[in-house]
Amino acid sequence: MIRFAESLNETGFRIKQDISYMALDVSHCGVLILSNVAENYRVLYANTAFLSMTGYTEVELAGRIDWYVQGDAGDEPQRKKLRAALSAAQPISIEMRNYRKDGSLRWCELGITPFRNHEGYVSHFIGMLSDITTRKNDEELSSQPSRHASLTGLTDHLGFCDTLDKTILASTFSPGTLYVAAIDIDQHQHASGSMDGHSQNFLVQVAAERLGTCLQTDEILSHDGNGSYAFMLRADSRSDAVMRCQAIQRSLAQAIPLADQHIHLTCAFGLARFPDDSRTARSLLHCAGMALSHARETSRNTILFYFEAMSVRLHEEITLESALRNAMLNSELEVHYQAQVNLQTRQVIGVEALARWNHPELGQIAPDRFIPLAEKNGLIDDIGLWVIEQVCTDMAAWREDGLPVVPVAVNVSAAQFRNPLLGDQIMMLLNVSGCDPSMLTLEITEAVLMDDTNTARATLNQLHHAGIGFSLDDFGTGYSSISYLKRFPFKKVIIDRSFVKDLVDNSDDAAIIKAIISMAHTLGLRVLAEGVETEEQCRFLSHNLCDEMQGFLFSKPVASSAFVELLQAGTTLPPSLLTAKKARRTLLLVDDEVNIVASLKRLLRRDDLHILTAHSGAEGLALLAQHPVDVILSDQRMPGMTGVEFLSIAKTRFPETVRIVLSGYTELQSVTDAVNEGDIYKFLTKPWDDTKLRGHIDEAFQRKELADENHRLTRAVYATNLELAGAIRQLKYQQQHHHHVGSQP
Structure with missing residues (x-):
């Protein structure tokens, strides 16, 4: 029987006072002991075999809560099963990939068993890890004939790694002249929703053919999924490798004629070099994949080399992901509110709800750091609904206190709109709190509209007819298709802060803002500018008939209590910031x-x-x-x-x-x-x-x-016309949607 001593040594591991620990240390099976306190599953003990299998030291594993996410994205279903079993305190046995600390791939069989104390409470979990890499490799070799995709005739990535390992062993090339490139073609993933199967297959075949023509005779190309390719290339230098990748980009960019359109492919590259980054094919491909992941975050057509800091960043991301899973349970998340001000009346006419994460050790973590992580790992649904629930709770409290409640805007990501239950969940939260749906506005980006799935469209229509408003966020930073504004029930366009920031010194940004305001008003839409920090920016926006502003000039995002004080004080913009006539020339x-x-x-x-x-x-x-x-x-x-x-x-x-x-x-x-x-x-x-x-x-x-007088009159006419155009726009949308629904069989 294992006894858990309470004292700690300098590494953070529990002192191994029991002879049972000595037996564990000489075992050939990897053994792990986890704490079940607050469902953090922190590592308390790992034996010598476990450390050998993973490549980590005691110091590096001590207290970690992210040990079980060392696999890649393909193991996400297995990781979900593991987390579910831990949460339910149930035993489980799974097979999963396990990347060692040096990036090399190993397969493992992991069994987890709950350990109950004398009170029957599951206080710890005991994990048993076995290395099954040899068996898995034998299985892969036996399935070698099936590794060639019937569509492209190319080997998959596993076959690619086997061939590359043999090439590495047999070749006499100079060090630093062999590169592994991971490629991601953007259009392959977007095409599935807008093309028939024949067109999709044709697109994949053409892409594979063009990639093949760019390679030399002794280089290797593989295809493993929609737009996922990998190849081994020879180059005398990094610049030479970049030129090779650019040649591929130019080849892919040539128009591909389909039945009703021409497609121009764009792609990102992640590159790893032998032997600088690794000496094994699988590890090189893993490094190239990390570089590709960073490249995709940058922009299209990016070429990025792997560097060691990427592994550090990946480790930090994994650690942060694990902490984020517990953030709501530990009450580390909160909602702050930033006021939105009417540039005519100078009064607060709305507010945006913004999620904030106050980590007990890392402090304030910026939303642009943890929100993309939440979207990536599937936590965004829970966090997004939690924000709306908190907003409904706060609005109900404001109403009970007799405060002049203003509409609250909440950001909803494209990932959330893929959830078919989103509309019902939001309506349930509104009904439970007794909040008026018209007091809630959802800010969505063009990413939601680009998907244009039946699920997203149905959710938009459901919430719109319930009275919830919609604003198009970050306008001007994406495709900015005006057709989106015609097809969806928006009431407001939000000018991205990147244009506001330099509008005084950048004539192009100033011209873009004027064009957005004019276009939006023509369509009966109001305009809000984010990121307003200076009086000069505010005057420019007011003079050019922008309707609303939001930014540090008026108020930073503040806690609910501070926002209530702002409402109670009746704080407004100073008259001098607007276009009011001055008493003195x-x-x-x-x-x-x-x-x-x-x-x-x-x-x-x-x-x-x-x-x-x-x-x-x-x-x-x-x-x-x-x-x-x-x-x-x-x-x-x-x-x-x-x-x-x-x-x-x-x-x-x-x-x-x-x-x-x-x-x-x-x-x-x-x-x-x-x-x-x-x-x-x-x-x-x-x-x-x-x-x-x-x-x-x-x-x-x-x-x-x-x-000045003409400008004042113009504003008055604009305001009247805008109100009328907005009403006509909403009526037209309702009529079109009613006709569309009524015409369905």
């Missing part, structure tokens, strides 16, 4: 000559103006970023930046200003160009006539005030 004087600036200030002081002064274009731009300005009067010849250059930049960043040049030099061409392009309203010369100059400046202010 503001003039900016820019001239590098101090005496000229002083003279102009004396002359214009009698006109009751708020006058700002700068002695260079750079100083002028800094003041414009800090203060709302009506009229700019600038000298032409200044060191570092001419007046025309300064005013051209001012036009892009602060288009509402009226801009005048006052100069003693007539550089006709540059000034003429600036006037023609609208950068300059007027060009005046030095020395000036006091009366005429004051008249020109007063005329410029009148022009600005007229433009």
Whole structure:
């Protein structure tokens, strides 16, 4: 009988005081003892045989909770069975792949038995590990004839590894000239939902043929699933290997004609080099696969070499995944709220719910780190529903406290929309809490719409008809097909923070934002801009008729209690951030000559103006970023930046200003160009006539005030038209959906 001592040695393992432990240490079978405290299943003990089979040391295994996820993605069903058995305290025996610490593949048979204490409680689990690699390899060899895919005629990855191992043993090539590449063709995975079987097969065959033509006679190619290929290539250097991969990308990119479309294939590469990364075929393929996984996270058509840090990152990811599984049970997750503000009324009109993870040891873990992990390992369904449940609980509490409840937006991923029960689950949470469905908005990305599966469409329709709103999130960062906005019941478009961040300095981002606002309003959709952090960004968005903003400028994401305080205080945006007419006219004087600036200030002081002064274009731009300005009067010849250059930049960043040049030099061409392009309203010369100059400046202010009034009226008309267009849009969608449903047999 095994006794568990309570004292710990310096490695974290329990001191082996019992002779039973001595017997375990000399056993040829790997033995593992796990704790069942809080279902963490932490490693308490591993014998010498287990350490030898896995390649880990006692220190590395001590206290770990991720020991059983050393396999690859193909073993996920086995891992799920194992986790289910542990959770149910049931014995289990499974076969699974086991990658040693050095990345080499071994097959193992793992048996887990619950250990009950004298009270009948399962306090520990005992695991028995046997190495069955030899038997598995014999089984693989016996099935060698079936390793060639009938569709492409290529060997699978297991056959590839066998052939490559023999090549490695028999060859006399120079070290560093053999590479293993893992390839993932994007379109193979997306094609299954939009092509018939014949077209899919044709696509796979053409891809395999083109890959084959790019290889030399002594190189090996394999195909193992839809878009998963691997090949061995010879190259004199890394750059040579990259050129070989780029040649393959160009070959695949040539149009493939199908019945009703032309397909252009794109692919990512992960590369591992012999013997730097490993000396065995399976381990090389494993390293190339890790590099490919990183490449897919970057972008399409990426070529990435394996490096040791990837293994470290994989280990960190596995550790984080294991911790994430316990995060909800341990109350480590919480919901924070970030206010959304109307840019006309300046009031809070909504809020976004954001999941936050406060790990007891690692601290705050960013959502962009753990949300993709949750999507990858299937936890996103549980976490997503938990967030909605918490939101419903908070909204019910706010309502009971008599607070002015505002609609709450929640992000829902494409992975969640693949769950056919999602709609029923959300409606159940709303019904239990007594929350009004119209107070919930779901923010979805284009990934949901790209799938366009029957399941996702049915869920969208179900929730829409229940009264739940939809916003299209991260607009502009993906395909941004306008057809999505026509076919789905969106009420709002969300401009991604990546465009807002640089809109002041990047004219392209500013133009994109203007185009999105105009397009959305034409379709009857409201527009919200995320990531607004500066007053300058807020003024730009307000001036260009953006409807709503969200960002640190108004509020960071805060806990529910802090958001309640914000609502109770009635906090609003300062009026100065919007386009409201100012009580006093503001003039900016820019001239590098101090005496000229002083003279102009004396002359214009009698006109009751708020006058700002700068002695260079750079100083002028800094003041414009800090203060709302009506009229700019600038000298032409200044060191570092001419007046025309300064005013051209001012036009892009602060288009509402009226801009005048006052100069003693007539550089006709540059000034003429600036006037023609609208950068300059007027060009005046030095020395000036006091009366005429004051008249020109007063005329410029009148022009600005007229433009402000026109802008105010435009906003009012826009708001009315937008409300009407939105109502018409929703009515049209309902009629189309009703007709579609009614026409079905």
